[in-house]
Amino acid sequence: xxxxxxxxxxxxxxxxxxxxxxxxxxxxxxxxxxxxxxxxxxxxxxxxxxxxxxxxxxxxxxxxxxxxxxxxxxxxxxxxxxxxxxxxxxxxxxxxxxxxxxxxxxxx
Numbered sequence: 001x002x003x004x005x006x007x008x009x010x011x012x013x014x015x016x017x018x019x020x021x022x023x024x025x026x027x028x029x030x031x032x033x034x035x036x037x038x039x040x041x042x043x044x045x046x047x048x049x050x051x052x053x054x055x056x057x058x059x060x061x062x063x064x065x066x067x068x069x070x071x072x073x074x075x076x077x078x079x080x081x082x083x084x085x086x087x088x089x090x091x092x093x094x095x096x097x098x099x100x101x102x103x104x105x106x107x108x
Contacts, residue, residue: 001034001057002031003032003033004031005030005031006062006103007028007030007031007059007095008028008029008107009025009026009027009029010024010026010091011023011024011068012092023070023071023091024068024070025065025069025071025106026065027063027065028107029060029061029062030062031057032057033057034057035057036054036055037056038052038054041053071091071106072087075087078098078102078105080096080098080102
């Protein structure tokens with residue numbers, strides 16, 4: 001990632017009580033600054049030990065979607081998702097570069 005890159009913010013599906021919230025993209029943001037800081041931001045999950053996540057960045061909103069974009073209906077059209085059945089694995093990374101064509105499909 002570098003200053004000037006544009007990113008999409010993804011949230012995976014969650015179930016709370018009996019309500020299921022789908023996997024969505026919330027918006028498009030521009031990277032404005034990269035920096036290192038070891039100040040703890042949150043408590044890491046137990047399997048991550050004492051991870052601090054020191055490589056950080058600042059963002060400027062480009063477009064925050066009024067309604068988050070649900071990912072599942074787009075899966076058949078996204079080229080970077082090579083396994084259409086087990087598609088969520090393609091999104092479970094801290095960051096991933098996607099083709100411009102797929103980026104535009106999501107934003108549209």
